[in-house]
Amino acid sequence: MSQLAIEISNITKIFGTKTVVNNVSLQVPRGSIFGFLGSNGSGKTTTIRMVCGLLTPSSGSGSCLGYDILTQSSVIKQKIGYMSQKFSFYTGLTVYENLRFTAKVYQIAHAEIEINAIIADLNLEPYRNIKASGLSGGWKQRLALACCLLHKPELLFLDEPTAGVDPKARKEFWDYLHKISLRDGMTILVTTHYMDEAEKCTDLAYINLGELLYSGKTRDIIPFSQVKSYLVQADREAQHQLVATINQEYPTVLATFVNNDLRISSRDIQALNALLQCFPNHAFSEVMPNFEEVFIGLIPA
Ligand SMILES: Nc1ncnc2c1ncn2[C@@H]1O[C@H](COP(=O)(O)OP(=O)(O)OP(=O)(O)O)[C@@H](O)[C@H]1O
Numbered sequence: 001m002s003q004l005a006i007e008i009s010n011i012t013k014i015f016g017t018k019t020v021v022n023n024v025s026l027q028v029p030r031g032s033i034f035g036f037l038g039s040n041g042s043g044k045t046t047t048i049r050m051v052c053g054l055l056t057p058s059s060g061s062g063s064c065l066g067y068d069i070l071t072q073s074s075v076i077k078q079k080i081g082y083m084s085q086k087f088s089f090y091t092g093l094t095v096y097e098n099l100r101f102t103a104k105v106y107q108i109a110h111a112e113i114e115i116n117a118i119i120a121d122l123n124l125e126p127y128r129n130i131k132a133s134g135l136s137g138g139w140k141q142r143l144a145l146a147c148c149l150l151h152k153p154e155l156l157f158l159d160e161p162t163a164g165v166d167p168k169a170r171k172e173f174w175d176y177l178h179k180i181s182l183r184d185g186m187t188i189l190v191t192t193h194y195m196d197e198a199e200k201c202t203d204l205a206y207i208n209l210g211e212l213l214y215s216g217k218t219r220d221i222i223p224f225s226q227v228k229s230y231l232v233q234a235d236r237e238a239q240h241q242l243v244a245t246i247n248q249e250y251p252t253v254l255a256t257f258v259n260n261d262l263r264i265s266s267r268d269i270q271a272l273n274a275l276l277q278c279f280p281n282h283a284f285s286e287v288m289p290n291f292e293e294v295f296i297g298l299i300p301a
């Protein structure tokens with residue numbers, strides 16, 4: 001068995017005259033929690049739909065769980081779980097009824113046992129008889145996940161599963177992803193716009209307007225980016241003056257306030273050096289770039 005759950009080569013998707021995914025190749029290791037990041041409209045959902053066999057690429061090839069994405073989409077659909085960007089369950093049905101319906105769709109054997117097991121595993125028991133419309137965001141998302149997991153997929157696609165969910169519920173959701181990754185060997189491909197979630201992934205791919213900018217281990221993205229960051233120790237007024245200068249004259253430099261400090265970052269080392277020299281009275285100390293600085297820094301000017 002291949003060590004890769006997903007392997008796609010040079011896939012492109014053109015809608016009309018617009019190329020929305022351009023020659024993207026990805027390798028998703030089995031058992032990984034693979035984060036797929038990129039700004040709005042960059043092609044994440046389109047790529048996922050091609051990998052699942054829900055959308056035909058304009059060109060390119062690939063396999064998902066060893067099955068050809070061009071010719072074996074019906075097998076792929078049975079073996080994966082896909083939580084789409086819009087939650088897909090029935091708001092008028094209870095948690096239990098939604099799972100019962102899902103079990104019928106997938107023709108799951110021993111449905112009652114499986115439903116009880118997933119309800120217990122996701123701590124949904126207190127909500128079993130609550131209508132989905134009455135659940136808060138975090139519990140709705142858990143119900144959607146339960147529906148995706150009921151047929152025991154080998155590979156899970158989660159498209160922005162935690163958008164709009166509070167930090168505690170997001171953390172608990174991610175703890176559960178790590179649990180099923182370890183316990184069940186589940187491979188998870190997840191899209192997110194949250195930087196703290198990107199850090200929780202074992203591997204990352206980063207796409208911008210259809211172009212793949214990075215694919216590899218999470219820990220390697222900071223050195224790969226070549227972004228440099230500095231903390232500026234100066235009073236508030238000097239910080240604001242520096243920000244104004246950056247906004248007017250240094251478009252490749254990012255300035256961000258964090259905890260009353262000003263951070264500046266860029267992969268344009270010349271611009272950073274010029275700034276450092278422009279403001280000799282400010283103390284600049286080099287710090288480790290954070291993920292926000294890395295992801296914004298990687299976007300081509
Ligand atoms: N069926 C379609 N027909 C035409 N254009 C489409 C279609 N589906 C997506 N697009 C376009 O393709 C581009 C990529 O969209 P996609 O939904 O894949 O981006 P995304 O990275 O998932 O964005 P988001 O973070 O907002 O979810 C966008 O410009 C979108 O408008």
Ligand SMILES: [Mg+2]
Pocket residue numbers: 044045046085159
């Ligand atoms: Mg999307």
